[in-house]
Amino acid sequence: MVCELCAVAKKEVESELLYEDNEIMAVVHLKPAIPGQIIVFPKHHYPIFEQVPDKIIAKMFKIANKLGIALFESLNCHGTNLLINNGVAAGQTMAHFSLNLIPRKEKDGLKLQWEPKKASEEELQTAFLMINEKSKELHPDLFGREEKNEELVEERGRPKEIKLDKKKENYLLKSLKRLP
Amino acid sequence: MPEEEYSEEERKAFEEKIKRMSPEELKEFQKRNCVFCQIIIGQIPAKKVYEDDHCLAVLEINPAAPGHILLLPKEHHAIMPQIPEEEIGHLFMAAKHLSHALLRGLKCGGINLFVANGAVAGQKFQHFVIHLIPRKESDGIKLELPQREIPEDILSKINEVVQNRFNELMGIKKELVKVETKEHAEKKKEAADEEESEKKKEETEKTDPQEEENEDEKSEESEEEKDGSISLDDIASVLNGGR
Structure with missing residues (x-):
């Protein structure tokens, strides 16, 4: 199985290239929800968001921001969306991490929305506790220490690799590997 | 935020007040009326x-x-x-x-x-x-992107206009030249030249007015291509009309 985006990155297929450097690429999406949709992705094959190094994430979004402005000004759209589908349940269709930039206009026929639900205090508190516990376990540097804010700002400069527990990550990657 | 009703006078006075605000005052005003700024400072x-x-x-x-x-x-x-x-x-x-x-x-x-x-x-x-x-699967949240077939020439044009603006914003000095068009025009000219020489061999008198016509057509077409046969209006109509 050849990864579509890897093929684009290696120039094995043609693309409408907008931006390229050593680490990332941005192309006009060839089967867009709205014409003008741009896809930004790392050249290296990272299946999911969490595996992409911080440095590359920072660059991807800075470029995405500029592309968003370019979209807004050159296509005269009224707004833009930035969307990441991380995981099959979230609508991920390619097993290669990417972000989508979509130009929006009134009545363009695209529905990106949800019904806000009334969550009970219990539900919120449960979610809150689970997130807090897990975040401290996964990233004690970032989530565990409230006093060390100044250090955090400096640490930003260093690219952080996430060491995923292989047992735990399998279920998500497994579902991705099942993608056509 | 609760909706409050102002009288006509109050609203006008309010608008005047906003116009006269300095950027700093405006920022403060925004912060005081923003739920999230309130959360950030611990008020909510x-x-x-x-x-x-x-x-x-x-x-x-x-x-x-x-x-x-x-x-x-x-x-x-x-x-x-x-x-x-x-x-x-x-x-x-x-x-x-x-x-x-x-x-x-x-x-x-x-x-x-x-x-x-x-x-x-x-x-x-x-x-x-x-x-x-x-x-979760089947949670009813609509955040998937459908896929549509869009003509290649429209996508190329989009690439051109967006990339030009993007390069400006990034300070990248790169003029997006329509290489295809130039090559295309050159190829057309070559092909036309070949045709001309062949025709000259066959008929000398009849082809002259025809050649002139061909040349006129050629220059018109290459001009069209320079201007861009897909206009922003075309893209706009695709953006508007698409469902």
């Missing part, structure tokens, strides 16, 4: 899942699904283009780690990261927000 309570000097993440109280996180910059910005580059890098690095924690903590099937710039795009708040939404 919220469940905080992450905080540092630059950003704050809280649980959305009317979520798409429980665990829905709102990640926001501490500085009041309305939309992403207004946010300084450094902040962008930091915000999305935090978003990644939060997404990770959300995924593992709630054991959900996926996470959507969603940003809306502009009301048309679904922006609900005046303060810039990154939505991190936990997803």
Whole structure:
């Protein structure tokens, strides 16, 4: 199985290239929800968001921001969306991490929305506790220490690799590997 | 925020007041009226899942699904283009780690990261927000992108206009030249030359007025291509008419 985006990155297929450097690429999406949709992705094959190094994430979004402005000004759209589908349940269709930039206009026929639900205090508190516990376990540097804010700002400069527990990550990657 | 009704006079006075405000005063005014700025300074309570000097993440109280996180910059910005580059890098690095924690903590099937710039795009708040939404199969949340077939020439034109503007913004000096068109025009000329020489061999008198016609057509066509046969209006109509 050849990864579509890897093929684009290696120039094995043609693309409408907008931006390229050593680490990332941005192309006009060839089967867009709205014409003008741009896809930004790392050249290296990272299946999911969490595996992409911080440095590359920072660059991807800075470029995405500029592309968003370019979209807004050159296509005269009224707004833009930035969307990441991380995981099959979230609508991920390619097993290669990417972000989508979509130009929006009134009545363009695209529905990106949800019904806000009334969550009970219990539900919120449960979610809150689970997130807090897990975040401290996964990233004690970032989530565990409230006093060390100044250090955090400096640490930003260093690219952080996430060491995923292989047992735990399998279920998500497994579902991705099942993608056509 | 509660909706208050002002009389005509009060509203006018209000508008005048805003016009006369300095940028700093305007910023203060925005902050006082922004729910999220209030949360940031602790005036309104919220469940905080992450905080540092630059950003704050809280649980959305009317979520798409429980665990829905709102990640926001501490500085009041309305939309992403207004946010300084450094902040962008930091915000999305935090978003990644939060997404990770959300995924593992709630054991959900996926996470959507969603940003809306502009009301048309679904922006609900005046303060810039990154939505991190936990997803499960068949949860009814519509954050998938359909795929449409769009003619190649429209996509090429889009590439050209967006790239030109993007290069300007990035300070990249690269003029996007229609290489295809030049080559195309050159090839056409070569082919036409070949035809001409062949025709000259066969008929000398009759081809002269024809050649002139051909040449005129050629120059017209190459001009058209220089201007761009796909106009922005065409793209606009595709953007508008598409369903």
